[in-house]
Amino acid sequence: xxxxxxxxxxxxxxxxxxxxxxxxxxxxxxxxxxxxxxxxxxxxxxxxxxxxxxxxxxxxxxxxxxxxxxxxxxxxxxxxxxxxxxxxxxxxxxxxxxxxxxxxxxxxxxxxxxxxxxxxxxxxxxxxxxxxxxxxxxxxxxxxxxxxxxxxxxxxxxxxxxxxxxxxxxxxxxxxxxxxxxxxxxxxxxxxxxxxxxxxxxxxxxxxxxxxxxxxxxxxxxxxxxxxxxxxxxxxxxxxxxxxxxxxxxxxxxxxxxxxxxxxxxxxxxxxxxxxxxxxxxxxxxxxxxxxxxxxxxxxxxxxxxxxxxxxxxxxxxxxxxxxxxxxxxxxxxxxxxxxxxxxxxxxxxxxxxxxxx
Ligand code: SF4
Numbered sequence: 187x188x189x190x191x192x193x194x195x196x197x198x199x200x201x202x203x204x205x206x207x208x209x210x211x212x213x214x215x216x217x218x219x220x221x222x223x224x225x226x227x228x229x230x231x232x233x234x235x236x237x238x239x240x241x242x243x244x245x246x247x248x249x250x251x252x253x254x255x256x257x258x259x260x261x262x263x264x265x266x267x268x269x270x271x272x273x274x275x276x277x278x279x280x281x282x283x284x285x286x287x288x289x290x291x292x293x294x295x296x297x298x299x300x301x302x303x304x305x306x307x308x309x310x311x312x313x314x315x316x317x318x319x320x321x322x323x324x325x326x327x328x329x330x331x332x333x334x335x336x337x338x339x340x341x342x343x344x345x346x347x348x349x350x351x352x353x354x355x356x357x358x359x360x361x362x363x364x365x366x367x368x369x370x371x372x373x374x375x376x377x378x379x380x381x382x383x384x385x386x387x388x389x390x391x392x393x394x395x396x397x398x399x400x401x402x403x404x405x406x407x408x409x410x411x412x413x414x415x416x417x418x419x420x421x422x423x424x425x426x427x428x429x430x431x432x433x434x435x436x437x438x439x440x441x442x443x444x445x446x447x448x449x450x451x452x453x454x455x456x457x458x459x460x461x462x463x464x465x466x467x468x469x470x471x472x473x474x475x476x477x478x479x480x481x482x483x484x485x486x487x488x489x490x491x492x493x494x495x496x497x498x499x500x501x502x503x504x505x506x507x508x509x510x511x512x513x514x515x516x517x518x519x520x521x522x523x524x525x526x527x528x529x530x531x532x533x534x535x536x537x538x539x540x541x542x543x544x
Contacts, residue, residue: 188444190415193386196312196359198239199263199284203361203418204386208445210419211435212388213428214241214267219249222256228428229260235432235476236447239419241265241287250277257282265314272298276305287314289321290351291344303355311359313352317345318365318392335370342378349383360385361418365392372407376416386418393423400424401434405441412442433476449475452497453486460488462506467529471504474533480543484536485514494519502539504532 195205203210213232217224219242229240244250244266257264265285266278272293275286279302286306290313293299306313319333322344330339341364352360362385366372372391380387391407394400404422411417422431422438439445453468454460468486475484485503487493490512493505498517505512511528513521513535523531 188413188415188442191380193384193418194358196361196386198265198312201238201263203388207418209412209417209439210238211236211432211439212239212241212265212419212421213237213431213435214243214421214423216428219243219256220246220252222252222259225252225256226259229256229262229264231429232432233260233262235429236436237262237428237432239263239265241267241421243267244274244278244283245269247274247277250274250281253278253281253283257284267316270294272302275302279305279309279311283311285312285314287316289316290348291323292321296351299351300355303352303357306359307357313357313360314388315345315348315352315360315362316365316388317341317348317363319367319371323347333366333368333371333375335368335374338364338366338371338375338378341366341371341375342382345379346382349385358385361388362386363388363390365390367391367393369403369407373410376411377414380416387416389417389420390423396425397430400426404434405438408438409442412438412444446481447479449478449480450483451475451486452483452500454488454493454496456488459492460506461490461508462488462511462525464488464506467504467506470529471532474536478536478540480540482536482539482543502532502535504528 193204196203201210215225215228217228219225240262263284265287266283267287268275270292290299322340326340326343333341345362345364364375389408389411391404394403408420422434424431436447456464471486482501485497485500487497487505490505490507494514494517497503503514509525511525512519513532
């Protein structure tokens with residue numbers, strides 16, 4: 187149903203981006219990159235959650251130096267995020283960063299950029315050209331005004347200018363992002379950009395907000411873009427633990443039927459017929475599901491009368507009654523149990539189904 191726009195393909199480490207490759211889910215650490223222990227342990231948790239590419243901030247030489255030790259202990263490709271300082275970009279790549287995110291125009295001029303390009307070419311590392319509303323050049327702002335949904339031109343022109351800077355250096359191994367914190371500007375900007383270039387696009391809403399606001403904003407913007415076939419990789423940016431970014435990312439892909447990872451949970455909103463304290467039960471089941479890999483559909487429902495029927499499409503479900511509850515499979519009652527046994531038996535059955543699906 188979704189026809190993806192054709193883009194070139196690049197590789198960040200062993201992850202293909204663009205050219206029909208699966209849309210890669212990224213995140214960014216929020217630890218001090220120079221603190222190798224803290225950064226590695228966060229990345230390992232992110233890997234478990236399904237993160238496929240990780241970006242780390244490299245604000246100084248300590249952070250650039252830490253890249254080597256971090257990379258040695260993680261399995262997913264690492265992108266170094268650099269602002270202004272070409273020496274940091276070169277050092278990060280020499281230390282094993284598999285890609286860098288820069289704004290080529292703010293590295294201090296063509297000579298500095300040439301050094302960075304020489305380093306990334308040597309190490310086979312692509313560049314993410316990362317433009318955002320706050321980094322647009324003054325002359326473009328004067329000409330086009332601050333980007334708006336009706337007129338995102340300054341963002342587009344800034345991205346194209348930065349792309350050209352790399353092309354002039356004979357470098358085309360890149361992907362592009364143009365970030366705005368405004369949902370509609372993000373949508374109109376990427377739509378325009380995807381008509382101008384065929385480099386792969388990293389999409390996202392920057393400074394999207396906390397869990398609820400950020401999830402809604404990102405899902406609206408990225409959902410519409412992905413539905414249009416635009417976007418080859420993304421990060422959901424949230425003021426939250428980055429693991430949540432990855433979870434939201436997969437839910438977004440699942441809801442568009444683009445990619446599926448882990449179980450899907452459906453749960454009823456509860457109503458006057460609810461016979462069990464459903465919220466903590468649903469939370470406990472959800473926590474457990476985050477540890478699972480299989481793609482089964484799991485339901486958590488508030489009453490035994492309507493629950494199994496309303497969640498007929500679920501492979502397995504749980505529904506609560508007064509003092510007793512049921513576990514059902516594909517809408518049919520499988521077991522009736524006293525309330526205190528309901529959750530343990532349910533989780534045990536989930537474990538068994540996970541083993542069988544492997
Ligand atoms: S499953 Fe039962 S409790 Fe939940 S919304 Fe439906 S009728 Fe209400």
